[in-house]
Amino acid sequence: MKRFAAPAILIALASLVARQAAAGPVDRTPPGIRASMAQARFIESPSPQLSQSTQVAGASRRPQQAKAAIGLGFFGMLTGSWLGAAIEGDCRCQERGFAGAVIGAPVGAAVGAILGWHLAR
DSSP: OHHHHHHHHHHHHHHHHHHHHHHOOOOOOOOOHHHHHHHOOOOOOSOTTSOHHHHHHHHTHHHHHHHHHHHHHHHHHHHHHHHHHHHHOOOSSSSTTHHHHHHHHHHHHHHHHHHHHHHTO
16 A cells, blocks of 8 residues: 555645646736735715714823823933932932932822823823
8 A cells, every 4th residue: 555655645746736737837926016006995884873083082082191191200200219319418428319319200190190190181
């Protein structure tokens, strides 16, 4: 049985390769932008009562608030560390203002994030 299986597989593969060679090379390059634009279809929304702007405005409120909170939180962290270092004053040590900056950074970040969240409403 094994003697007949190997030649049968080789003959099947040879005929498959011969068919592909006879068919010629296949053009696999993607179509250009003009062909893609010609095939594009624009479909109207199924319910014209709901406008696109009302759907987008309601859906993007939370991400906008989160972005504002992150941005102002970072700015608040920088401002809080700068103010904390300035308020601490002279401690006659090597790292002048470091303790004030460490305390002021999270306070400023929290205040900035809360302010950003409420201003984005």
